[in-house]
Amino acid sequence: MPPTLRRYLPILDWGSRYDRRTLESDALAAVIVTIMLIPQSLAYALLAGLPAEMGLYASILPLVAYAVFGTSRALAVGPVAVVSLMTAAAIGNLGLTDPGAIALAAVTLAFLSGLFLTAMGLFRLGFIANFLSHPVIAGFITASGILIAASQLKHILGVEASGHNLLETLSHLLGNLGRTNLWTLIIGVSSIVFLFWVRKGLKPRLLKAGINPRLADVLTKAGPVGAVVVTTLFTWIFGLADRGVAIVGDVPRGLPPLTAPSFDPGMWAALVGSAILISIIGFVESVSVAQTLAAKRRQRIDPNQELIGLGTSNIAASISGGYPVTGGFARSVVNFDAGAETPAAGAFTAIGILLAALLLTPLIYFLPKATLAATIIVAVLSLVDFTVVKQAWRFSRADFFAVGATILLTLGMGVEAGVSAGVALSIFLHLYKTSRPHIAELGLVPGTHHFRNILRHDVETDPKVLTLRVDESLYFANARFLEDYIYDRVVGECALEHVVLNFPAVNEVDLSALESLESILHRLKDMGIHLHLSEVKGPVMDRLKRSHFLEEMNGRVFLSQYDAWMALSDQGATARAAE
């Protein structure tokens, strides 16, 4: 089998070694994940502003595609909270009202996202995800969690409220507070309380009661299903739908439909920016879960193949009535803990959801939306984590600024503005920091060959020689800074004969920086001052040799700063004379 095929189809690799024991592990994990995924699929579709069945459809074929193309043994793909929120924002931008048009937009968004991810994978551009800084992602996820929880409060209260940002949502909500539906509120609040209790209190009690830990685990994960069953029965029996409790209603029963994305250029143009953001955020979340879980079993994943796995999953979603999917954090951890050993667990989960779509949909007619909102709220509040803010504040102001801006902009202006601003800001702050490099003036530590900052150490200097250590690679953003720094420093120094630039920390010199070095050289030449370099790294020296700079230099390149000092300073001359 050609190795390329094996790389692009990881299923050929693990599939050839698949046995009965692996099958059993995968199947058990699939049962637990299916139980967790049914209410989540319905709930996240609601969050995305789509009909509930689209959540189920997004949990069938995409999982099969990932099983074929994905590399993570534990990643559970499907609808997730943040991507659902971003889908809602993207489709909201289009201002559609017709349900058919909204569904078409969702399918198209999944298709564009799938194309983009697959293309990134094929061109091996997975590294681009590294350009998102961790604090920006952490801040974005936290803010999204708050936005999502806030957006679900209307379902808990049973009122109308909408808004693209936190203030809008909350003020709509407050304005409509008087119209709260009491039955809805009772269902919503008791579901939240029950689900929190299941999370925190149930498992210890079950274990105490002597129940097998594995079963205790399954029962805990089944909490949302329990809430769904109980509240649906309750609503049905007491006829609460007639008392204003919003219910899921008619969910079509059957196989996922065959769908096709729109190929209207106008819709593509309107969705492509959102699709790129959704893809990148989805990929970053997914790959970090996958890597964390792989490392626990000393396995490795291939980020570029992951892109292809997620890309084909989204394309699969687009042809089967779904919407954008990615690897979910909580669900993947559950899958891993439940013992999933291969991506086949995902395919088995798909069978579970397919059965649900075929058999269970009539049963959820009376499922209150408040229950689904409660499962979302309880799930996303675990995303909200402000420790990154505290950590950034302590560690570095630039990181704090980036994470703070991301959170505030996401809350205040919505997910797309928030994450775009966060990425742009973290790149800008990095450029800004490196645009004003630390430059230290050096002197010789007496009795040694070491040179240190004259401001921090008691060192020997010579008015004839100015030694500057540049603590940054030189490139376009800081080239001018070095120029200005040297002119300011040199002006009025009448005794000065030599400027030595000490380059041990200069890892790179680009063409802009070369031009700046050349203009520094010409300016110093005009002043009758010699420019020298010392401790230039191999790659930088190779680079300089490809220009005329070294030929034009009126000074020398010294291997060590000590050599420069011995050759140029009065002290060095005295020492040489004494030899």
Next chain:
Amino acid sequence: MPPTLRRYLPILDWGSRYDRRTLESDALAAVIVTIMLIPQSLAYALLAGLPAEMGLYASILPLVAYAVFGTSRALAVGPVAVVSLMTAAAIGNLGLTDPGAIALAAVTLAFLSGLFLTAMGLFRLGFIANFLSHPVIAGFITASGILIAASQLKHILGVEASGHNLLETLSHLLGNLGRTNLWTLIIGVSSIVFLFWVRKGLKPRLLKAGINPRLADVLTKAGPVGAVVVTTLFTWIFGLADRGVAIVGDVPRGLPPLTAPSFDPGMWAALVGSAILISIIGFVESVSVAQTLAAKRRQRIDPNQELIGLGTSNIAASISGGYPVTGGFARSVVNFDAGAETPAAGAFTAIGILLAALLLTPLIYFLPKATLAATIIVAVLSLVDFTVVKQAWRFSRADFFAVGATILLTLGMGVEAGVSAGVALSIFLHLYKTSRPHIAELGLVPGTHHFRNILRHDVETDPKVLTLRVDESLYFANARFLEDYIYDRVVGECALEHVVLNFPAVNEVDLSALESLESILHRLKDMGIHLHLSEVKGPVMDRLKRSHFLEEMNGRVFLSQYDAWMALSDQGATARAAE
């Protein structure tokens, strides 16, 4: 006088020392610049797709504003070729046809650009201009020169042609070649030949004929005026306007009109992106000319005050019927060479142009557009310079790629796409380069305290100790790379007990990189391997102390790599035992 006032109003500084001798120098320079600027103003307005008089208006009040707020002694502000081309592109985006609406858009563009520049200056954001790499700017200017020259060919041939990119323009031109107007072609080509001859051949001849060098200079600069006078007379006398030669026609006579920009939010939204690009490109061009000229006289300019100077000039343009202006390269050099000593020279030039607007406009009724096109072509061809491409090719592939993409995109997709792509690409390539830092595995050079790359040098190593020197600051874009590198390197090394990260070239560790260091630490701990650091710089150490990383470390921080080697390696242990 408060120093702040003096900073924001440089005129208070040089104005207080103004004397008769300075006045004479400035006035003479102003005469020469005026002679040069009259045809240029008309021509660049034509290039910007605006009526000729707007060029004159843009050369009056803006120059006075710069004289009050600018810091450069030699910068000659006014309409320039590249900014005029960008203005044409920006207004072209709006798809306007009504001349009044076009003029309003031009005035609004100048206003937005003025606001942006002034705000950048007040917030002292001049350093942002450094984020444009020199090769990208050089490539952009070269490509713009070609685009401008190509756009003027239609006037030389006397045919219709339009297009936002080179191919479009040239193919329109070829399609209409059969409709060439012979008289227009004769005027255009002979003007071009004449102007080139004036540039290259006139001055030496005048000097040889014993004419005073200063006068020879003025006569050379008057070349375009000569071409204008001769071709206008020629067109008038032979009635060529009736034979299809396009003429400037009626140019209103009088003072610049009082105008106001549009405050329509839709127009602002449509123009703000272009205004920002025009501002930044204009500022970068202008400040680099100003700095070059200031350095020749050992003066300095303040980039942030320059922003205010250019910003107020553009606001002045917007209230007096002009369009975006900036400091012109050729014109400023002429101003400098002619002896301008203060910004007052600009104000005197403004008087000269004002007189032209009051008195000369009726005389240019028969001025052929072909003559103006010829002056543009001859002027911009000096902008076209491909040496930067050659230099970049030799010096660094990344720079070559950025400059090549900028040139091709500017030619193929227009100025705005070209320069935006160039900026984005140079930032991306910088991030990309630093995202895969050079990591060297080190060994001890026998008999010394020095450590070198094991691949390049014959050095001592110890299978128990892995020493890695990271040749880059650690930040979000490369944090994951280091993680992956270390895992790949460590896997399967059974004898390994210590990993030492040698940090002399690490100038910065951000929060993302800290998280990566923490996960490297935890992973190595799990494997029973100790993680050590050596030669950590002061600022990086200060930063690490603000986190829990150092407390959690299972290894040590060594001041020098040699200390680490002595403490950890077998060779070190033997040496210690022998002492």
